[in-house]
Structure formats: structure tokens, C-alpha cells
Amino acid sequence: MVKFILVRILQAIPTLFLIATLTFFMTRMAPGGPFDSEKNIPDEIKEKLEAHFGLDKPLHEQFILYINNLLQGDLGPSFKYMGWDVSELIAKAFPVSAQLGILSLCIALLMGLPAGIIAALRKNSSYDYFLMISAMLGICLPTFVLGPLLILIFSSWLGWLPPLGWYSFSDMILPSLTLGLFYAAYIARLTRAGMLETLNQDYIRTARAKGASPIRVVLCHALKGGLLPVVTFLGPAFAGLISGSFIIESIFFIPGLGRFFVTAAFNRDYTMVLGTVLFYACLIIILNLVVDIIQASLDPKSRGR
Amino acid sequence: MNFLEIKNLKTFFHTRSGTVRAVDDISLTIRKGEIVGIVGESGSGKSVTCHTMLGLLPQPPARIEGGSIHFHGDDLVNLPHSALRAIRGKRISMVFQDPMSCLNPFMTILEQVAEPLIIHDNLSLEEAEKQAIEMMEKVGIRDAEKRARSYPHEFSGGMRQRVMIAMALVTKPDLLLADEPTTALDVTVQARILKILRSLREELDVSVLFITHDLGVVAEIADRIVVMYRGKVVEQGEVKEIFSNPKHPYVKGLLACRPTLDCKYGTLPTVDDFLETIEHENGAIEIREKKNIENTLQKLVETKKNSEKEQSDPLVEVQNLTVRFRSSKGFIGEKTEDVLAVDGIDLTIQKGKTLGLVGESGCGKTSTGRAILHLIRPTSGEILYEGKSLGKLPAENLIEYRKKMQIIFQDPYASLNPRLTIEQTLTEPMQVHNIDNNNSSRRERVVSILEEVGLSSDHLLRYPHEFSGGQRQRICVARALAVEPEFIVCDECVSAMDVSIQAQVLNLLQELQRKRQLTYLFISHDLSVVKFISDDVAVMQAGKIIEFGKASDVYTHPKENYTRDLIDAIPSPYNLVKD
Numbered sequence: 057m058v059k060f061i062l063v064r065i066l067q068a069i070p071t072l073f074l075i076a077t078l079t080f081f082m083t084r085m086a087p088g089g090p091f092d093s094e095k096n097i098p099d100e101i102k103e104k105l106e107a108h109f110g111l112d113k114p115l116h117e118q119f120i121l122y123i124n125n126l127l128q129g130d131l132g133p134s135f136k137y138m139g140w141d142v143s144e145l146i147a148k149a150f151p152v153s154a155q156l157g158i159l160s161l162c163i164a165l166l167m168g169l170p171a172g173i174i175a176a177l178r179k180n181s182s183y184d185y186f187l188m189i190s191a192m193l194g195i196c197l198p199t200f201v202l203g204p205l206l207i208l209i210f211s212s213w214l215g216w217l218p219p220l221g222w223y224s225f226s227d228m229i230l231p232s233l234t235l236g237l238f239y240a241a242y243i244a245r246l247t248r249a250g251m252l253e254t255l256n257q258d259y260i261r262t263a264r265a266k267g268a269s270p271i272r273v274v275l276c277h278a279l280k281g282g283l284l285p286v287v288t289f290l291g292p293a294f295a296g297l298i299s300g301s302f303i304i305e306s307i308f309f310i311p312g313l314g315r316f317f318v319t320a321a322f323n324r325d326y327t328m329v330l331g332t333v334l335f336y337a338c339l340i341i342i343l344n345l346v347v348d349i350i351q352a353s354l355d356p357k358s359r360g361r
Numbered sequence: 362m363n364f365l366e367i368k369n370l371k372t373f374f375h376t377r378s379g380t381v382r383a384v385d386d387i388s389l390t391i392r393k394g395e396i397v398g399i400v401g402e403s404g405s406g407k408s409v410t411c412h413t414m415l416g417l418l419p420q421p422p423a424r425i426e427g428g429s430i431h432f433h434g435d436d437l438v439n440l441p442h443s444a445l446r447a448i449r450g451k452r453i454s455m456v457f458q459d460p461m462s463c464l465n466p467f468m469t470i471l472e473q474v475a476e477p478l479i480i481h482d483n484l485s486l487e488e489a490e491k492q493a494i495e496m497m498e499k500v501g502i503r504d505a506e507k508r509a510r511s512y513p514h515e516f517s518g519g520m521r522q523r524v525m526i527a528m529a530l531v532t533k534p535d536l537l538l539a540d541e542p543t544t545a546l547d548v549t550v551q552a553r554i555l556k557i558l559r560s561l562r563e564e565l566d567v568s569v570l571f572i573t574h575d576l577g578v579v580a581e582i583a584d585r586i587v588v589m590y591r592g593k594v595v596e597q598g599e600v601k602e603i604f605s606n607p608k609h610p611y612v613k614g615l616l617a618c619r620p621t622l623d624c625k626y627g628t629l630p631t632v633d634d635f636l637e638t639i640e641h642e643n644g645a646i647e648i649r650e651k652k653n654i655e656n657t658l659q660k661l662v663e664t665k666k667n668s669e670k671e672q673s674d675p676l677v678e679v680q681n682l683t684v685r686f687r688s689s690k691g692f693i694g695e696k697t698e699d700v701l702a703v704d705g706i707d708l709t710i711q712k713g714k715t716l717g718l719v720g721e722s723g724c725g726k727t728s729t730g731r732a733i734l735h736l737i738r739p740t741s742g743e744i745l746y747e748g749k750s751l752g753k754l755p756a757e758n759l760i761e762y763r764k765k766m767q768i769i770f771q772d773p774y775a776s777l778n779p780r781l782t783i784e785q786t787l788t789e790p791m792q793v794h795n796i797d798n799n800n801s802s803r804r805e806r807v808v809s810i811l812e813e814v815g816l817s818s819d820h821l822l823r824y825p826h827e828f829s830g831g832q833r834q835r836i837c838v839a840r841a842l843a844v845e846p847e848f849i850v851c852d853e854c855v856s857a858m859d860v861s862i863q864a865q866v867l868n869l870l871q872e873l874q875r876k877r878q879l880t881y882l883f884i885s886h887d888l889s890v891v892k893f894i895s896d897d898v899a900v901m902q903a904g905k906i907i908e909f910g911k912a913s914d915v916y917t918h919p920k921e922n923y924t925r926d927l928i929d930a931i932p933s934p935y936n937l938v939k940d
Contacts, residue, residue, distance in 0.1 A: 257462065258457060258459060258462040258463045259462065259463055259464055259465040259466070261417060261457070261463070262455075262457060262463045262464070262465070262525075262528075263465070263476075264417060264449070265415055265417060265449055265450060265454070265455040265457075266449065266450035266454075266476055266477045266480060266528070267446045267447065267448070267449035267450035267451055267477065267480050267481060268446075268450075268476070268480055269446065269480075272480070276468075276476075277465055277467075277468070280467040281466070281467055354467070355466075355467065356466065356467065356512040356514070357466060357512070357514050
């Protein structure tokens, strides 16, 4: 097991290097620079600024310098937020996004799993149709429609919940619901498909022939196999959730990583873009590893592979 | 004493395309401690009968239209679900056909064997596990205590079937329903499982309802036989009685179409030689015996006389062939595990003859067949085709030989592309090899091949799913013939079939051989089939050829113990009649 994890970490190094290289040159190739949009900066000052951040050097030197710093764990200073390091900014914004993401994921699992299981057990009944139509709606409805809709209902009309901000728990409910509903819908569909496939297996018939009750058949025999596809989906989904959603964070005015990332891209804040991309890549790699470990513990056949 | 009595049971399936009378008015009884065998081809309703008894059929589409199943005073047909559940796994247990898919891959063997005790007897976990391990030892799982915590995939097929049997018997049921429990196993493993079932019947005083399509198996194990055909019981009685004096034409046909070691026919009779069915408008079926059966059979026997072939030149020679599979594990390839599938074998296949290659699963017979065709690259050794070495040919020249050598696979369901029509399937090899470069002459050729294998031009535009298993295998044969080959590898090509269809396909292969001077490498685990079709036989064990010779010599005077074991393990009704 330790060996498996070590190998996977070693495999991650070339992946991360490739991502860093591609992102570095792609951001530089985009027209404009970090100090172009600022109004009326005298050329003198602009040159000084560029010299300060090393932007006057040839591109390959800049790249070597960046990788050098990266190897020492330094993501460099932000070009836009003067006096802040990229790692400091990530450390500040990430917990907000992570909080939102974890809450959304809890909502998604609590709603999606039972819905999927019930739909599978009552296949082609009115329960199934109702749940699957709702799930389809949840997948089709974009968050920028669902978010304002929820704000309209729960803040404007009912006045139960605040429409924006990120201070107390009540602020968190609407954004996590908006984000979580999409994933709940997706998980419900995956669970239903996985459970239906498992319930059709011969070993389920064996369990019934043993005299197992329907509840026992589902809990002891079908659930493990039925949830495998959900676990596979959860890895990248979780990484996406906790690293922030630009749309949700913009709608609800949340100071999360997603907003920082997108504004950084607009501002040509090279180091900030690179830093968040690498951070996101690391998250995905780690979470996929976690998913593989969970899958191995669920599925005895994949153990020792 | 009859403790199970089925009376006038009818189970129908109501589907969109109409009603299927899967079980149509059958009656049978089982006495205490008796083994009753139900025999029939696929679709005859034997499994549905079993599933109906335990209420395991999905309803709808299935519906029990009438009749009763009396078991210890209860009528299982009308029992509420909860009461039926209390009987399932406690007083009536079931063993299914495929031990690979019928065990839960996510649970340990011990958890699964102990589960019925926990469900029905309210035992503590330790007590249930203790009894489960005892039962596993009884069915012949060595080191049961140590291996109990393994998962199903760590067990071989035979061991898994023992696990299934242990799981069914752990609650000491009154009746065991065994649905084709040995069909997926090798003959030697099958013989062991049958022995275990017989001895446990004595020890636990359990009655067994044994379902199979194989008359040989049923002769080995059953006291009484019930023969089913198209949802009806056509004959039932004592084993010896049925084998020595069958009354119903279907049973006569079934007994005759199975190739045996002392088969007197040159061409196998089929069930259709014995009976004709008349379908009435209301869906009921009437079965009538054909006239002049004696004459037909006599003609089939006569075809044997001129079947002796003369010595001829070798077409394919295999010299010191080795196939090694390397499975590397992990990214940096830390551990490699080599499997030596074929271990330096020599074979000669003579022109116009059939070489039978027999052995148990995993012995390397399929790898041999594929290596000869260069579908997998031999690790070392030479394949000579008419004296030319295939291994030294450049890839573009190998294609000429692909035209001469074809293969028919075991599973006609998996080896036909479901998205191609029959015409497309048969035309494709012609396109590859540039035969008949225009569409109309290609179509003509396809039609003539289809007719040769017993299909017709009506089938051209249909898709594989519209055909039965036997018809699909005919299509596979036609596909192999499409490029006018000289040599065909038949890889277990009749193993998944009912005996009557098997007989038809075997006859077809023989007829084609006579007409087109084909050479076959016939790979099978079924020794009686190989005996019937082959001129020479090679016996393979653990990657090596351990015996090779004329078919008649190998079977009558086997030199190796292993060959003798294989031959002895063939269940045969005629052994029994002789006793």
C-alpha cells in the first residue's frame, strides 16, 4: 500500500511539471500584461515595476527562475495584490471555498444517494419517474439560474435567509444548496444506474434464494457494488467543489478561490494564475489517489493491483 | 412418501411479443431422500420450474397461471412473501449454474456461507462461522478454516461451486434445487462435485432436484428422471428404464444425438429426425413421432463405413511451440509474473483430417490454436504451413495465409458484431482479401455459403440478435468459409450448446469437410465430442502434449494415467446400463 502511494506521488511529478510549463507559456502568450490596464502609468514606473518582478528578462530565464522558486515551495508574489504572496492569498481564500464545497457535497450525498437507491428499488414506478425528472432538472438548470431563483424565493419573498455575504452559518445555506443540488442530481442518477446493474447480478438472486429480506439484500449485498461508480465520480467532483466555483462565489459575493482565480486571469496576474492552477492540479491528484484507495477497500478484486 | 408435489403447474411470461408458455401444465413429485433429475434443452422450462418453487421469478413478466406446489402441507404458490422467505435457504436451498457470478464478489466466502444461519437460525456470528467452516470441510474445501476469509475471485471454479453447495446445505435443508451445477466445470471437477453431492445426500438425508441438459450427468446422479420439452413433461421414470427403453420420441432423439465413446453413427441423428411438432392456433403444441425412424438411423450408421481416411501430407506442423504471457504489475514494472501457457509442443495436422485437441480449462489449448493462426505471437517455436514458416514472413505476406486459415470461436453471441447485418459480416472478409470485386457476385457467394450452412437468403439483412444460438454458430461457420479457407481452428465451438444443436453443428462441420476437403483443429474439453469428430487426438495437460495418436487408439488404449482419468470422468448413461 505504501509502495502504491509512493509510486503514485512519483507519477504526479512529471504531470505537475507539464501543467506548470504549459500554463506558464500560455499565460505569457495571451496578449497584454499585468500592468497594461492601469490608467496612465508613466512608462518609467511601468518599466520599474516590470524590472521588479523580473518581467524584463528573456522568457526562458523567467521560466527557469519560476521553476527554481517553485522547487523551493515559493509560488512568488502576486502582481496585482501588492505586498501579497500567491501562497498567502490561496491560504486565505481556500478555506472559504473548501467550507462551501464540503457543505455542498454533504447536501449532494444526503439527497443524491437515497434518491438514487429509492429510484432503483422502485424502478419504473411514479417515485422513480418523479425523482429522475427532478434529477434531470437539477442537471439541466445552470447555477446562475438556480442561484438567483433561490435568492428570490428564500430571501426576497420569504425573507428566511440572507441573499449574500459570508459571515454566519445562515449565509452558507443558499450558496451550498445552489452548488449541491447539481451534484445531488448527478449522484442520484449514478446511484440509480449502479444499483440497477448490481441488483441484476446473479449473486443478488443467490442472496434472495438464501431467504434474505429485501432490506438485507440491499444493505449487505447490493450497496457496495452499486456505489462504486459514485465513488469514482466523487474524486474529481470533490476537487472541483472545494477549489471554488466562480459563478456561485460571484452571485453570493463570497471571497473564495474561484473568484480570485478568474479575476487573476483577467488581470494577467501570471503568478496568481499559475499558483491556483498548480494548487488545483495537486488537489485533483491527491483526491484521485484517495478515491483509488477507497475503491480498493470496497472492491477486493482491485486490491494489490 | 411424497414430500414435494407439483401439480399442473403453469408459469407463463407475458411479454410484448406475446405469451411464452415457459412451464405448461407439469406435474412431478419428489420423495424424501431422492435425487430427481430434470433434463431438457435450454428454454424447456426446467429452470423456470425451480425458480417458481422459490418465488424467485420477476413478476411481471412472469405469472403463475395455475397449479400448486405442495411442500410439507404448504402450497408454495399461494404463500405470502414472508412465509416463503422463511422456507427459502432454510428448508429449500438452491445451487445455481455459474459459480463465478453467483457469489458476491464483495463479501468473504465465510460471510456468505454463514449468512443463511444468521438469517434463519438467529445464531451468533461465532457459532454461525463455526458451522459454516464445518460444512465447507464436508464439501471438500481443504484448509477451510484458513481460506474462509478469502474472496470468491481467489477460488477456482470447482472450489466456488463447492462453496455454493456448502452455502445451500449449511442450514440442513430438506430439499436442494441444483440448477445445472456442473455445466460450467471441467469433466474431472464435475465428477468430484457429483460424488460430493451423492455422499452428502446420504449424510444429511436431503432430497435433490437436479437440473441439467446433459443426460450423462443425470445418469450418474439421479434415481429418477423427468424429461421436459417446450414447457411440458414428456416422460418420467427410473433412470435405467428411461435409458434402456425410452418411449417418447423426444427422449429417443435426445439419447441418440449425443455422441458417445462407442458411437456407431457416421453422421449424428438430431432430435428433428425423431419428431415433428404441430403448433395449434391457441398456442398449444402437439408432438408426433416421425415414421420410418429406423430407416433414417440406418442410413446415418452407414455413413460411418466410408469415413476412414487415408494417410495424407501434413498441412500444418507445429514445432517446439512456446507461448508465454508476461503480466507486468505497476508503473515501474516491479514484479513480472510469467504464465507459461504452451510449453514446447510439437503437432502435425494432416491435410483433410481433423485433429482433436483435448484438455481441461487452463491447459493451453486455446493459446495453441491462436498461436498457430498467429493471432498471438508465439514466444518461440515454428509454425509451418505447407512447409513454409509463418514466423519468418513479413506482415504483408502473412495476410495470404490468413485467407487460408480461419477460426470459429466458442461463444457465437460474443463473436458476432451486433451492429453488422449477416451480409456485412460475411462480406467483410471478402473485402479484406479482395475476393469477387463486385457487389453482385459477392452477394451471390454469400447466399451460396449461407445455403451451404443451412440458412437462406432471407437472412441476409438481419442482425445477429434475431437468431438462435445454433443459427449464430452457423453464421460463424459461414464467416469462416467466406474466404474459402483450407484450415479451420474450431475453438470449443459446440461447447455452449444443447446436445441436439451440437449434433447439427457437428454434422455440418463433417459435411463441409467432405465437400471442401477442409482440415480442422478441433479444440474441446468434451472427450466424447472429440472422439466423434477427430481422426487424430492430442491430449494436453499444463501446456504440454502428453499423448498423441489415432483417435481410436487413444481412447481404447490410453497410455497416460491422466488420459485415462479424463476418459473415466465422462459421465455416461451406457456405463450404467451395462452394470
